Structures are given as structure tokens and as C-alpha cells.
Amino acid sequence: MHVIKSFLIALSMYSVIPTVHTEWKDEDMKYVFVFFPFVGGIIGGLVFAWNILCRQFEIGEIARTLGIPAIALIISGGIHVDGFMDTSDAFCSYREKEKKLEILKDPHIGAFAVISFVVLGLLYIAGISQIQDRNLMLLVCISFVFSRVLSALAAVFFPSAKAGGTLAYFADHSAKIIVRIALFLEVACCVAAMIFIHPVFGAVVAGCAGLCFLFYYLKCKKELGGITGDTEGFFVVICECSVVIAAAILNVVLRQIS
Secondary structure (H helix, E strand, O other), X not given: OHHHHHXXXXXXXXXXXXXXXXXXXXXXXXXXXXXXXXXXXXXXXXXXXXXXXXXXXXXXXXXHHHHHHHHHHHHHOOHHHHHHHHHHHHHHHOOOHHHHHHHHHOOOOOHHHHHHHHHHHHHHHHHHHHOOOXXXXXXXXXXXXXXXXXXXXXXXXXXXXXXXXXXXXXXXXXOHHHHHHHHHHHHHXXXXXXXXXXXXXXXXXXXXXXXXXXXXXXXXXXHOOOEOHHHHHHHHHHHHHHHHHHHHHHHHHHHHHO
């Protein structure tokens, strides 16, 4: 029963998908992080279906390209973009750690948040427009799962920047050993799927996500002393954008050599 409730909590927390209302009890939080990547699986499946639909009915390239980030934003409810914008404001303030943590709690949007979101959005759209190869699009779809698996791993391994907050609450009440084992298995499945789709391209894309994970750890440790719920959103966004850019570059190279 706790497993089912953890699944429902993960869907309700990290997506706009309607679920059966359930009361949040401490014992029901044990496996939430295990099911967090399932939201990415839903997004990835819808993105791939949209891509096939566009090819099948010859829907215009602009609609195909813009539809992909729209699907991700709609299903996630923009929760990760919100964290990305708050974190961008904090990082770009170049203030001391305590002030950055205050900025993360501020509900207002700063100029750096808007600028960062626009730049990242343009890079993401530009990257998607270049991905025509079916295998590379499959890798992008898997990245929606992979980014969330890595984000969940960070939640149970990386230090928290502050004691309170939703992330710390979820992490404190998770069954850490079981969750960590499950997440490592999910990492292995994602990497294996990527390499199965294309050994070289899959390894490159997985490596790109891994580098983002390392950057995330070092950046947050230096700037904030740890991670928060907002920085988790920041990671998901930059990881997915980096994968799209890597896939776009690979697609350009593929066209040149074919």
C-alpha cells in the first residue's frame, strides 16, 4: 500500500496528471524518489508519439519543434522551470551563501531568471529543430527519465543546503537503502537503453548527462553548500537541454558523414 501511495504522491508532486487524492503520511514517502522518473517516462512517451505523428501527417517543422518543450512543460506543470529560474537568480546574484538561499525562497522573478530562461529556451528549441534522426530523438525521450533518475540520486546522496523544505522532508522520510538500489538499477537501465539504441551516440548522450550531474554537484556545493528543491529543478532543466544540444550536434555530424 505504501508503494502505491508513493507512486501517487510522485505523480501529484511532479506532474499535473490527475491522481486519487491521498493524505501525505511520513510512511508513504519512502519510495517517492523511485517513482519520480516515471513522470519522465510519460513525457518521453508523449514526445516520441508527437514526433511520429508529425512525420506521419507531415505537420510543419515549427509545430513539431515547439510541441516538444510544450509537452514537457504541460505535463510537469513547469515545476522544474520554476526551480531553474529561482536558482538562476541566486547563482547570478554573486552574493554570499545566506543571501542566495534567501533569493531561492523569494517568490518574485528577477531579471537573471528571465534572461536565463529565454536563452535556455532558445537553445533548446534550436537543438530540437536539428534532431531529425529517429534514434537520436529516442535518446532525447529517454533523457526525460534519465534526468529525473539523476535528480533523485542527488536528493538521497548530496547534502541539503538547508534543513527545512520539501526536498529535505522527502529525503529524510525515504527508505534510503532501497531507494538508492532502485535508482542505481534505473540508471543502469537508462544507460543500457541508450547504448542499445546506438552504442556511440548513446554513450555520448549518457556521458553528457553525467557531466551535468558532476557540474551540478560541484556548483551547488560551492555556491550553496548543498542542494534544495529549486536546484533539483535547475538540474533537470540543464540536463535535458544539454542532451538536446548534444543530440543536435550529433545529428549535424551524421548528416555530414552520410
